[in-house]
Amino acid sequence: MTTPSRPIRVVVVDDHAMFRTGVRAELGAVGEGVVEVVADAADVEEAVRAVAEHTPNVVLLDVHLPGGGGVEVMRRDRTGSTRYLALSVSDAAEDVIGTIRGGARGYVTKTITGAELVDAVRRVADGDAVFSPRLAGFVLDAFAGTFAVAEVDEDLDRLTEREREVMRLIARGYAYREVAGELFISVKTVETHMSSVLRKLQLSSRHELTRWATDRRLL
Incomplete structure (x- = not known):
């Protein structure tokens, strides 16, 4: 994959300030010239405003957020061009599948390394679907109809x-x-x-x- 002529514009959405700071620093160190964090947000309302204002290429989106969760951010996106990559501590099947159904192009867990995250952002920006290895099985099984996810537990x-x-x-x-x-x-x-x-x-x-x-x- 070739390096883009302009950095991929990213918004980081997570309700933990320390985690947002860490992601910014990691992407800055590993993805210099490839990824540019243009804004961050701590809840749904802040995320919706940041996406509307900055029209990022990719949003790194936590699944569980104050104000309605990551799916609500995607539902209210009016850019038509922004792609979403879930970055969450949760690797539960219902979170993964619900987030993909909500519109995310990929889902990775917070155990990912900085280099892996930069690669995942690049791939999502290019239109690829990206999953941590274990999570891909959930999605394939769910959409093949071999794994039922209860609507409500x-x-x-x-x-x-x-x-x-x-x-x-x-x-x-x-x-x-x-x-x-x-x-x-x-x-x-x-x-x-x-x-x-x-x-x-x-x-x-x-x-x-x-x-x-x-x-x-x-x-």
């Missing part, structure tokens, strides 16, 4: 977006301190969310939570 719907993020990480075996670092929140906040998750799902332990999440293919 009443149990899951009881949880807030932040509680879902905490739930998935805890169910995967993360320690509270690791969850706090991953989500840029305090350990005390993780403990509060975990207590709420167990109460809402009527579960009594991490073990039960892991089994619950595994049965729903959320891990």
Whole structure:
């Protein structure tokens, strides 16, 4: 792939300021001359304004955002030319498939390296579809009709977006301190969310939570 004559204009959308700063720095260091971050946004309203003002080539979009989520940003886009690449901590099937159905050209997780992210941005800007390897299987299975994604999971719907993020990480075996670092929140906040998750799902332990999440293919 040849280097574009002009940098790919990117807007970074994530509700964590530290993460937005980190992405800016990483793209600046690895993608100099290839990618230019023209704006960032912390919620749906800010994202919609940034896209309208800057008409970026690509938006790096978190799935869970205050104000309606990443799909709402895509729904309100009137540029007709901007492409969306989801960049999320979540690799749950319903998030991946829902975001692609909402209009994203790709979906990668936040474990991606800076060089991989620059490559993903370039490919999406060129019109390609880009997925982290494990996530591609979800999409292929869903659109082939071999994997059914429930429109509404009443149990899951009881949880807030932040509680879902905490739930998935805890169910995967993360320690509270690791969850706090991953989500840029305090350990005390993780403990509060975990207590709420167990109460809402009527579960009594991490073990039960892991089994619950595994049965729903959320891990």
